[in-house]
Amino acid sequence: MLDSATLNTVTRNAWSLSFGSGVDEAERTPATVLHDEPHRQLRRYGPVADRPVLLVPPLAAPASCYDHRPGQSLVAHLIANGRTPYVVDYGTMSYADRALGFEHWIDDIVPDAILRVSEQHDGSPVDVIGWSLGGTLSLLTCAAHPELPIRAIAAVGTPIDYRRIPAIAPLRAIGKITGDRPLTAATRILGGLPAPLVQLTYRASALQRELTKPWFIARNLHDTETLARMDAIDQFMAEMPGYPGRFFDQVCRQLILRNALNTGRVRFGSHTIELADISAPVLAVGGTTDVIAPIAAVERITSVATGTTVRFESAPGSHFGLLAGPEARETTWAHIEEFFQSATR
Incomplete structure (x- = not known):
């Protein structure tokens, strides 16, 4: 039988999840x-x-991924370690943004952010952290623009060899026969991949979590912290924006079907980028239970970024848990801090 304090906690949590704004409102730095x-x-x-x-x-994820919640905020961790974190926020995507592709980020948005950050520190070189496709953008930007003041790059959960991602194997098999049209026809009409579809896709990647969620809630109604972590993930997924049409097309054609990053060379429009041209030291971190970017897909960077030193580390966690899970402080974040302290350029 529950004591009165526990019963009050269970009642409050049940009400907050069912009728309130959630167990734990986001506290941003x-x-x-x-x-x-x-x-x-x-x-x-x-x-x-x-x-x-x-x-x-990455695109299709809110910039709050780096400032998830108290105790799970990479931003707060960096500040506590005497660093000055900056974030470039892409905001939401609409039909009007359908022509935006990788080039806009690699040749404009990310370089501009790096230069502005460097200017804030009298021209000092900048360390860069990219999660998921944010790591892809960071690596490609460094390769395409060696003149940028980048000191080191940490790519967290960033796949290179897309053949090593079992979840997209059926798409690759279909694409070998039909090309990219089945993947991109709808997005060309819609001007991109709308936010609701992105959110649905992310939930589908954690299907077991979604199916067992009611039982999980029932078992943990007395545990506010556990429910708060669950609630924060739900809120994070609800904030996911969409992909611009051109960018999504390029992901499908170049990264998924052609597996271009795995060759070390990728072409966007008239621009060919060689991963061997990355000159800044690189840290790649892969998650042991990451189904979106399995370790084998992430570790491939050690073979294609041949123009620099590359360090690979594994850490426990799913795709997002690797970046902002309860264990990230002792694993992923510790790897990043150690790497930045030792990296020289």
């Missing part, structure tokens, strides 16, 4: 907007200190 244009808002967290770090999000 205070930030200062330094530059604000469409798809490139630049924010600084905390006061200006030494060692600037630019956080590069």
Whole structure:
């Protein structure tokens, strides 16, 4: 039988999940907007200190991925370690953005953010952290623009060899016969992959979690912290924006079907980028239970980024858990801090 305190907790949590705004409202680290244009808002967290770090999000994920919740915020961790974190926020995507592709990020948005961060620190080189496709953008930007003041890059959950991702094997098999049209026909009409579809796809990648969620809630109604972590994940997925049409087409054609990153060479429009041209030291971190970017898909960077030193580490966690899970502080974040301390350029 439950005591009165536990019963009150169970009742409060059940009400919050069913009728309230959730168990735990998001608490974001205070930030200062330094530059604000469409798809490139630049924010600084905390006061200006030494060692600037630019956080590069993937598309179709909110920039809050780096500032998830208390105790699971890479932003707060970086500040506590004497670094100055910045984030470039792309905002939402609409039909009007359908022509935006990889080139807009690699040749414009990400380089612009790096230069602005460097200027805030009297021209000092910038460390870069990219999660998922944010890591892809970071690596390709460095390869395409060796003149940029990038000191080191940490790519977290960033797949290189897409053949090693079992979840997309059926798409690759169909694509060998039909090309990219079955994957991209609808997005060309819609101008991209709408946010609701992105959110549905992410939930589908964690199908067991979704199916067992009611039982999980029932078993943990007395545990506010456990429910708060679950609730924060749900809120994170609900904030996921969509993909621009051209960008999604390029993901399907170049990364999924042609597996171009695995060859070390990728072409966007008239621009060919060689991963061997990456000159900044690279850390790649793969998650042991990541089904979106399995370890074998991530580790391939050690073979294709041949122009620099590349370090690979594994850490426990799913795709997002690798970046912001309860164990990230002792694993992924520790690897990043150690790497940045040892990296030289």
